[in-house]
Amino acid sequence: MRTQVVIIGSGPAGLLLGQLLTNAGIDNVILERVSQDYVLGRIRAGVLEEGMAGLLDEAGAGERMRREGLPHDGFDLTFSGKHHRIDLHGLTGKHVIVYGQTEVTRDLMDRRAAAGGISIYEVADVHPHDFDGERPYVTYSKDGVEHRLDCDFIAGCDGYHGPSRKAVEGKGLETFERVYPFGWLGIVADVPPVSHELIYSNHPRGFALCSMRSATRSRYYVQCALDDRVEAWSDDRFWDEIRSRLPAETAEAMTTGPSIEKSIAPLRSFVAEPLRFGRLFLVGDAGHIVPPTGAKGLNLAASDVRYLFDALQEYYAEQSAAGIDGYSARALARVWKAERFSWWMTNTLHRFPDMGAFGQRIQEAELEYLTGSRAASTSLAENYVGLPY
Incomplete structure (x- = not known):
């Protein structure tokens, strides 16, 4: 079997790239390790920059998001x-859209099915081959049968643990990492959000975030120890803890209820360089990870897709390799700015075990300056709504 582009991974990045390529008449096949239902069962972030929202529109999958x-x-x-309210629109003229990653994935899957795109789920032993030459291919097994998929290019949209990044280890890959000394305990509950906008809270007991997936489904987080266990957190304990980290009027207005999902996520910053190895490209979490503070992970994957799609379209339409040659540098320039912002947000809003009295005073001064200076607030807003592609 042959196609022009093999996409490894059927998350939002892989699906978005696949749909943009399909719309442009570029053949592609998506390979996914797990089932379609499993992919749709992942509950992830849901704050979309205008750039990503525009890409969904371009892919023909933005109608429900807009509605x-x-x-x-x-x-x-x-x-x-x-x-202290940060007026994103007043400071930048832009806004963000809260729309769950699960819904983004569902919309892209529906669009791909309607367009007749090929996605092969529940495959095993996926391996990219010969991507440093002119004739790359990918091998995989499905239902115990080995398959080979020849192609022009391979897009690794398969996350940190996927085969794409592993395939380039020892081939000049350099990695940069920062692991944070705490995690986020998060819950989802079918209760109305405590506010119509997100609330980021810095408190002596630790960070808290009030978010939502819809007008009737809330997503809440509290900073917790890395060795904490989900089993130690009853719903009642969680609600008591998050309310203790919020201003009194917000805590009193919060509607509580049984959680439908509860988990603890460690926080880390990670970047792999470069993002291109011959005819294999790392996209999204395969090449970089940000802490969830600032909601950049999904949006960074979308900007990678923007750059890679433009490069592949240029290659097939104009027989030019300029975009492909520039993909890694172009993507990494934006990646590192988002990494900086996410690192800064994390350091500004969380309590660190070793920060001490001096560090705490510096953090307080940073917050006072941030909310008291229009220039500082504009910098925050500009990064939050998303830097231009």
Whole structure:
């Protein structure tokens, strides 16, 4: 079997790239390790930059997002018991859209099915081959039968643990990493959000975030120890803890209820360089990870897709390799700016075990300056809504 582009991974990045390629008449096949239902069962972030929303429109998968998504013109920072609103739209002229990653994935899957795109689920032993030459191919097994898929290019949209990044280890790959000394305990509950906009809270007990997936489904987080266990957190304990980290009027207004999902996620920053190895490209989490503070992970994957799609379209339409040659540098320039922002947000809003009294005073001064200076608030807003592609 032969195609022009093999995409490894059927998350939002792989599906978005596949649909843009399909719309442009470029043949592609998506390979996915798990089932379609498993992919749709993942509950992930849901704050979309305008750039990503535009890409979904371009792919023909943005209609439901525009109808059901929640445009947000700002968000709240709380510290010292007070609210401080960051007016995203007033400072930048832009907003973000709250729309769950599961819904993005579902919309892209539906669009791919309608367009007749080929996605092969529940494959095993996926291996990219000969991507440093002119004739790359991917081998995989399905239902115990070995298959070979010849192609022009391979897009690794398969995450940190996928075969794409592993295939380039020892081939000049350099990695950069920062592991944070805490995690996020998060729950999803079918209760109305405590606010119509997100709330980021800095508190002596630790960070908290009030978010949502819809007008009737809330997503809440609290900073926790890395060795904490989900089993130690009853719903009642969680609700008591997050309310203790919010201003009194917000805590009193919060509607509580049984959680439908609860998990603990460690926080880390990670970048792999370069993102191109011959005819294999790393996209999204295969090449970089950000802490969830600032909601950049999904959006960074989308910007990688933008750059790679443009490069592949140029290659097939104009027989030019300029975009392909420039993909890694172009993508990494934006990746590192988003890594900086996510690192800064994490350091500004969390309590670190070793920060001490001096560090705490510096953090408080940073927050006071941030909310008291229009220039500082504009810098935050500009990064939050997303830097241009």
